[in-house]
Amino acid sequence: MPKKLLLLPLLCASSTLRAPRARPAARPAMNAARTGYRVFSANSTAACTELAKRITERLGAELGKSVVYQETNGETRVEIKESVRGQDIFIIQTIPRDVNTAVMELLIMAYALKTACARNIIGVIPYFPYSKQSKMRKRGSIVCKLLASMLAKAGLTHIITMDLHQKEIQGFFSFPVDNLRASPFLLQYIQEEIPNYRNAVIVAKSPDAAKRAQSYAERLRLGLAVIHGEAQCTELDMDDGRHSPPMVKNATVHPGLELPLMMAKEKPPITVVGDVGGRIAIIVDDIIDDVESFVAAAEILKERGAYKIYVMATHGILSAEAPRLIEESSIDEVGLLLTGLEFAVLSSGNGEMAPPMLLNPPLEDGPLKSCPWCLALCWARCIGRN
Known part of the structure; x- marks a missing residue:
């Protein structure tokens, strides 16, 4: 049975959150000098533009009016083609496969606008890059905090994003951060598009995702299951590879100052906490990147009696062989919100690429498709309120 990759647009034109049958006509262009704000595209890719x-x-x-391009030597160049003095500037920046280039485009454009005397510079970044590197691991670094400092230094004064990987990331910034929630749209999709969803159970693929899954389960009034075991990676401090103070063998210390030795950690076999037998399993998360953990979760859910498995997430990065792995797994459908990223589209099973749901139309042919307009109204409403 072929799998489906469902790309769910955010169309929040009304409180009913129902997708319109046709896009509304654009309003007449406002005068920039009168409105006091401008919107720029920081990315040289067609999707962001x-x-x-x-x-x-x-x-x-x-x-x-701006120009963003790559020099022949690989350097990024940004040119602002109009006056922005005293205006509020919104920079739209999606994150394509080349993450570092997109970050440099954003930094250079923000700095160019700052030196051009813009009053405020607000970054609209649907998926915030490096958000998965927000904790200290071994002798690494908290790259997300570094990026937050770089954005502030470049001149940004505000950021609008969606579903940060960790809410604590907002504390890395020295300026306001609007972290929009995607859950209302995913909840609506579950209620309207999944048949017999009342017979479903919300699943957290690891204990770390239990809080998010619990929120979905409470709003949908469904049961909750948590997958736990050796197939999952944890983010506990005990796993970061550091010991303070370092372990010293044959040391002579006062009995009252002895420190307990850190016990070796052994993960139990993978198991499901909760009943999924004869039910629909809906795995919820914020990011689908490397899909091995989702595939392993689907396998154990099938073994425990779930007859259909959905995966719902906000950001679909789908790195490396993710589409193929999903197609070959026990996952029946994957639903992703379109947040300005480029998404891989799963094969329809007959050798052709299955068209993404509700693209209008896709920008590019081939395995990567873009749906750049789906979030337009959502982001426009946020910009209008700032």
Whole structure:
């Protein structure tokens, strides 16, 4: 049975959150000098440029004139082609496969606008890069905090993003961060598009994801299951490879100062805490990147009697062989919100690429498709409130 990769657009035009049958006509463009704000696209990719155009159409504003390109030596160059003095500037930046180039484009554009005397510079970043590197591991670094400092130094004064990997990331910034929630849209999709969802159980693929899964289960009034065991990776401090103070053998210390030795950690065999027999299993998470943990979770859920398995997430990065692994797994459907990223699309099973759901239309042919306009209204409403 072929799998489906469902890309769910955010179309929050009304409180009912129902997708319109046709896109509303764009309003007349507003005068930049009168409104006091401009919208720029920081990314040289077609997906980001199109997303920025859709946002400005919703706002009835004009897209700021700028040029972003790569020099022959690999350096990024940004040129602002109009005056931004005293204006509030919104920079739209999606994160394509080349993450580091996208970060440099954002930093250089923000700095160019800062030196051009823009009043405020707000970054609209649907998926915040390096958010998975927000904890100290072994002798590494907290890269997400470094990036937050770089953005502030470059001139950003505000960020609008969606579903940060860890809410604590907001504390890394010295300026306000709006962390939008994707759960209302995923909840609506579950209620409207999954048949017999009342017979479902919300599943956390690891204990770390239990809090998010519990929130979904409470709102949908469904049961909760948690997968625990050796197939899952934890983020406990005991796993970071450091010992303070370092272990010293044959040391002579006062009996009252002896420190307990750190016991070796052994994970139990993978198991499911909760009843999934004869039910639909819905795995919820914020990011789908490397899918091995999702595939392992689906296998154990099938063994425990779940007859259909869905995976719901906000950001679909789908690195490396993720589409193929999902297609060959026990996962029946994967639902992703379109947050300005480029998504891989699973094969329909007949050798052709299955078209993503609700693309209007895809920007690119081939295994990677983009749906740049789906979040346009959501981001436009946020920009309009700032």
